[in-house]
Amino acid sequence: xxxxxxxxxxxxxxxxxxxxxxxxxxxxxxxxxxxxxxxxxxxxxxxxxxxxxxxxxxxxxxxxxxxxxxxxxxxxxxxxxxxxxxxxxxxxxxxxxxxxxxxxxxxxxxxxxxxxxxxxxxxxxxxxxxxxxxxxxxxxxxxxxxxxxxxxxxxxxxxxxxxxxxxxxxxxxxxxxxxxxxxxxxxxxxxxxxxxxxxxxxxxxxxxxxxxxxxxxxxxxxxxxxxxxxxxxxxxxxxxxxxxxxxxxxxxxxxxxxxxxxxxxxx
Amino acid sequence: xxxxxxxxxxxxxxxxxxxxxxxxxxxxxxxxxxxxxxxxxxxxxxxxxxxxxxxxxxxxxxxxxxxxxxxxxxxxxxxxxxxxxxxxxxxxxxxxxxxxxxxxxxxxxxxxxxxxxxxxxxxxxxxxxxxxxxxxxxxxxxxxxxxxxxxxxxxxxxxxxxxxxxxxxxxxxxxxxxxxxxxxxxxxxxxxxxxxxxxxxxxxxxxxxxxxxxxxxxxxxxxxxxxxxxxxxxxxxxxxxxxxxxxxxxxxxxxxxxxxxx
Numbered sequence: 001x002x003x004x005x006x007x008x009x010x011x012x013x014x015x016x017x018x019x020x021x022x023x024x025x026x027x028x029x030x031x032x033x034x035x036x037x038x039x040x041x042x043x044x045x046x047x048x049x050x051x052x053x054x055x056x057x058x059x060x061x062x063x064x065x066x067x068x069x070x071x072x073x074x075x076x077x078x079x080x081x082x083x084x085x086x087x088x089x090x091x092x093x094x095x096x097x098x099x100x101x102x103x104x105x106x107x108x109x110x111x112x113x114x115x116x117x118x119x120x121x122x123x124x125x126x127x128x129x130x131x132x133x134x135x136x137x138x139x140x141x142x143x144x145x146x147x148x149x150x151x152x153x154x155x156x157x158x159x160x161x162x163x164x165x166x167x168x169x170x171x172x173x174x175x176x177x178x179x180x181x182x183x184x185x186x187x188x189x190x191x192x193x194x195x196x197x198x199x200x201x202x203x204x205x206x207x208x209x210x211x212x213x214x215x216x217x218x219x220x221x222x223x224x225x226x227x228x229x230x231x232x233x234x235x236x237x238x239x240x241x242x243x244x245x246x247x248x249x250x251x252x253x254x255x256x257x258x259x260x261x262x263x264x265x266x267x
Numbered sequence: 268x269x270x271x272x273x274x275x276x277x278x279x280x281x282x283x284x285x286x287x288x289x290x291x292x293x294x295x296x297x298x299x300x301x302x303x304x305x306x307x308x309x310x311x312x313x314x315x316x317x318x319x320x321x322x323x324x325x326x327x328x329x330x331x332x333x334x335x336x337x338x339x340x341x342x343x344x345x346x347x348x349x350x351x352x353x354x355x356x357x358x359x360x361x362x363x364x365x366x367x368x369x370x371x372x373x374x375x376x377x378x379x380x381x382x383x384x385x386x387x388x389x390x391x392x393x394x395x396x397x398x399x400x401x402x403x404x405x406x407x408x409x410x411x412x413x414x415x416x417x418x419x420x421x422x423x424x425x426x427x428x429x430x431x432x433x434x435x436x437x438x439x440x441x442x443x444x445x446x447x448x449x450x451x452x453x454x455x456x457x458x459x460x461x462x463x464x465x466x467x468x469x470x471x472x473x474x475x476x477x478x479x480x481x482x483x484x485x486x487x488x489x490x491x492x493x494x495x496x497x498x499x500x501x502x503x504x505x506x507x508x509x510x511x512x513x514x515x516x517x518x519x520x521x522x523x524x525x526x527x528x529x
Contacts, residue, residue: 071298073298073379073381075379075381075385077385078448085379085381085384103380105384107383107384108380108383108520110380110519110520121516121519123514123516123521125521126514126521128514128516128521130515130516142301143305145519146301146302146305146306147305149518149519150374150377150378150517150518150519151518151519152297152298152299152302152378152518152519153298153299153302153519154298154299155298155299156298156299156301156302157299157300157301160301166300166301167300169300169304170304194304196303196304197300197303199300216297216298216299216300216303218303227297227298229298254503256513256514256515256516256521257513257515257516258515258516258517259486259515259516259517259524261374261517261518262370262454
């Protein structure tokens with residue numbers, strides 16, 4: 001039965017994929033917010049909530065997908081200048097227990113494997129790897145990796161089992177800013193506020209509400225540095241074999257220790 | 268030179284006051300809402316780093332050498348102020364909250380994983396022990412330890428030899444007025460160190476930073492500039508100035524842990 005549901009979802013996605021991005025949006029009509037709790041001074045745009053929900057539901061209903069793009073992190077240097085550092089990112093997700101992630105730059109390239117049992121990080125620059133046991137679901141792995149090992153998995157929001165609940169957990173305000181192009185793709189532009197961060201998201205217009213851009217503003221930090229992600233390619237087909245989520249050490253790779261995080265910042 | 272109990276208490280009160288005054292900061296490097304929301308409770312704030320002005324002086328004439336690094340002209344110079352370093356240095360006893368904030372700051376720094384890129388912009392990244400230069404950079408500082416003169420500029424220490432100025436390992440007990448660019452916070456136990464260019468520093472009550480011997484159990488993002496590979500019983504280490512660094516994964520990135528000689 002489980003496989004029938006997956007196949008059914010896959011067929012639905014295949015049909016959806018045949019349509020072009022230029023078609024009219026299938027975003028549900030705006031309704032009164034029922035999930036996001038606005039603070040006394042913020043407002044919730046039903047349109048923003050509706051578009052976000054459609055994008056998140058689309059991801060949640062997809063059993064396996066891949067995407068690639070670039071992430072940009074801002075660092076505020078000693079002079080107060082914001083410097084941007086970029087990485088390319090490739091992520092493969094197979095629900096509920098498969099994750100592959102590659103984060104690359106000329107200075108640092110890391111691979112992540114999660115197969116429902118073990119999380120392995122490979123430092124490709126030095127050919128060093130480290131593995132540790134993890135819970136059996138992707139959601140629980142993300143929490144354990146964060147809490148116990150301080151591991152940051154960029155864009156992991158897209159892989160959570162309930163992306164909408166995850167994204168709106170602390171949202172206090174939401175606004176809709178209309179249609180904007182992101183690398184040539186027409187997108188709904190949404191902006192959300194929280195106590196700790198503000199964030200914006202651009203969702204592709206049309207039958208496939210794919211997330212194309214994502215910005216987190218760390219508004220409480222000096223200089224308010226931002227994390228920006230552009231997702232340039234989506235593949236919503238189940239093209240990844242289960243064995244691809246199992247780590248196999250490259251030739252000559254050395255195993256090193258994975259230390260637990262001592263900072264209460266992640267607790 | 269010793270610091271009285273009054274001075275120690277004054278330092279502690281000052282640090283706590285600065286800590287209370289500074290705005291609350293959150294960990295600013297998480298690349299997901301999930302992580303930001305999960306770690307949103309612990310404010311992160313940089314430890315106070317006073318930055319007094321550095322004395323500048325004209326450079327003594329030396330024979331030019333091929334390795335001389337061209338330096339931009341400095342508009343103003345001042346007479347050098349030589350200092351005689353006290354051998355004893357003070358380890359401030361930070362409050363537990365300060366240690367926790369420093370630890371969170373260190374974790375943030377590691378997770379950003381940009382140390383190698385940032386390194387490219389630092390003066391000290393081009394130097395390692397044993398290099399000889401024909402002239403000191405404009406704006407260098409001269410100091411005296413144990414009756415011996417040394418020179419310093421932006422993370423690089425020099426000794427004066429007949430053949431020229433030689434880059435040396437950071438001499439323990441040397442005190443500099445401000446941290447080298449790119450210094451990272453390193454917490455070992457309840458002690459807050461700062462690390463850059465292979466040197467560990469402790470902040471002093473006068474606002475300066477004194478070079479100390481590398482503590483064991485410290486994790487740093489970058490190896491010392493003169494570190495070399497050392498394979499011991501099939502395990503890979505790096506070694507610099509007698510200190511062994513073992514690669515480990517911490518906060519999801521590769522860092523180097525100081526360990527006793529294996």
